[in-house]
Amino acid sequence: MMRLPLFEFRAPRTLDEAARILGGEGPTTMPIAGGTDLLPNMKRRQQVPRTLMSLRRVEELRQIRFGEPGSRLGACVTLTDIAEDPRFRNGLTALAQAAAQVATPQIRNMATLGGNLCLDTRCNYYDQSYEWRKAINFCLKKDGVTCWVAPGSRKCVAVSSTDTAPALMALGARVRLVSRSGEREVLLSDLYNNDGIHYMTRRPDEILADVVLDSLHGWRSTYWKLRRRGAFDFPVLSVAAAVRFEANGAVEDARIVIGSAASRPLVAAGASRALVGRSLSENAIDEAATLAARVAKPLDNTDFDMTWRKKVTAEFVASALRELRGDDMRAHRLSLAQYPSEGLYF
Ligand SMILES: Cc1cc2nc3c(=O)[nH]c(=O)nc-3n(C[C@H](O)[C@H](O)[C@H](O)COP(=O)(O)OP(=O)(O)OC[C@H]3O[C@@H](n4cnc5c(N)ncnc54)[C@H](O)[C@@H]3O)c2cc1C
Structure with missing residues (x-):
């Protein structure tokens, strides 16, 4: 049995108090939310904070606010909250699909959105x-x-293995970071470095307080995940795509993001640009899929062969775009064991 190392425990009730604790105690204090990643890592001595500061009693971090001009999701909203709430559909579908495919139901009940966005990078030689x-x-x-x-x-070269980050990046999300010295809002895409150790630009004294989304009116989005077992497994390649259409069916704007192919989610900007002003014809889809696959450079440090994972990138981009133009992709998803049952398809 692997035992946890000894640690001190703090449980603030407000965000202010949490920021003061984190700012005052230095980098040996780490926030903990659901603990579904941090506690196993501590048992393996990959992370050994002297103090854990729980965020679970901070009411403000559990709030969800939908509205115009946009939405705000507290960092301690659980992945079950997101996967099961029908308000996370249409523009937000990619986020709900990503959350629904993290781990198992029991883990999703504990796991939080903030913890998922700050998830440690993974590697066969580290985990x-x-x-x-x-x-x-x-x-x-x-x-x-x-x-x-x-x-x-x-x-x-440890790999970014979060499911929700690529989905939220495709939705243009920002995050609010709060510390003792103030707060700042950054594009989620700017929260990550392509470096397996320093994979985040978040300072150790900053708490990810919430995710901010502009109005997604007119957007459609989807998330495709490659893993060995449909029941649960970390992603070893994923694709999030979001598209806004003009009235005539042409693409007005598009964002394609590739997950688990580097130490951070990768924006396939060229592929997204190639779609603008065109309808999602097979030619346009093939072109975008080829451009997106060039961005992905998976290495031999996760499950499945790396060259095959690169090929899957193109296939997933094409499947995601076909789904966004309205094709019924349910049978294809089920054949890939993306969902354990059809009930999770939305
Ligand atoms: C068997 C198993 C399968 C899994 N499968 C998947 C999977 O398929 N996909 C996937 O993405 N993940 C998976 N996970 C990892 C994990 O369960 C999820 O990523 C989960 O969302 C992490 O959230 P948490 O609240 O439990 O984070 P925690 O474990 O509490 O924290 C994770 C990290 O984030 C930091 N942190 C947490 N909240 C904040 C905050 N608000 N501000 C600043 N830092 C913060 C912590 O300090 C820590 O470094 C799996 C885990 C297990 C055990």
Whole structure:
């Protein structure tokens, strides 16, 4: 049995108090929300904070506000809240589909949106017990000096494995970061670095307080996830796509984001641009799929063969765009075990 290391515990009731604690205690204090990632990581000694500061009693972080001109989702809203609430449809479908495919129902009941956006990067050489990692002399991400995926690399290539980040990036989301010294709002896309260790631009004293979305009127969105088991598994490749159509059916705006193919979700800007002003014909879809796949550079540090995962990128972009133009893709999704049952299709 793997045991947790000893730690101090704080449970503030307001965001102000939480920001003061985090700002006052330094980087050995970490926020904890659902704990579904951080606690297993602590058991494996990948992360060893001296103090955990729970965010679960901060009422403000559990609020959801829909409205015009946009919406605000508190960081401690659970993934079940998002997956099961019918208001997360139409423009927000990609987010609901991403949340519904994280882990298992029990984990989604605990797991929060903020925790999912701040999820640690993953790698076959890192997500192992302390003894396993010690036996290979550790790795660059934790306690070692060599990246065992790319031994010549000075940069850690652990993979961004969050499901909701690509979906929210495709929806143009921003996040509000709160600290003792104030607050700032940044584009979600600017929250991430392509670096397996320093994968976030969030400072250790900042709390991700909420996700902010502009009006998604007229947008349609979808999320496609590759994993070995439909019941639960981290993504090893994902595609989020959002499109706004003009009255004549041409694409007015589009965003395609690729997840789990680098240390951060990747924006396929060229593919998105290639769609603007055109209808979603097979030619336009093929062109966008080819351009998007060029952006994805999966490495050999997750499940499945890396060259195949790159090919799947093009297939998923094409499937996502066909779905957004109105094709019925249910049978295709079910054949990929994307959902354990048809009931989760929306
Ligand atoms: C068996 C299993 C399967 C899983 N499958 C998936 C999957 O398919 N897809 C997926 O995306 N994830 C998966 N996960 C990982 C995890 O369950 C989810 O990512 C979950 O959403 C994390 O949220 P949490 O609230 O539990 O985060 P926590 O574990 O509480 O925290 C995760 C990280 O975020 C930080 N953090 C949390 N909240 C905040 C905040 N508001 N501000 C600043 N920092 C914060 C913590 O300090 C920590 O570093 C899986 C986990 C398990 C155990």
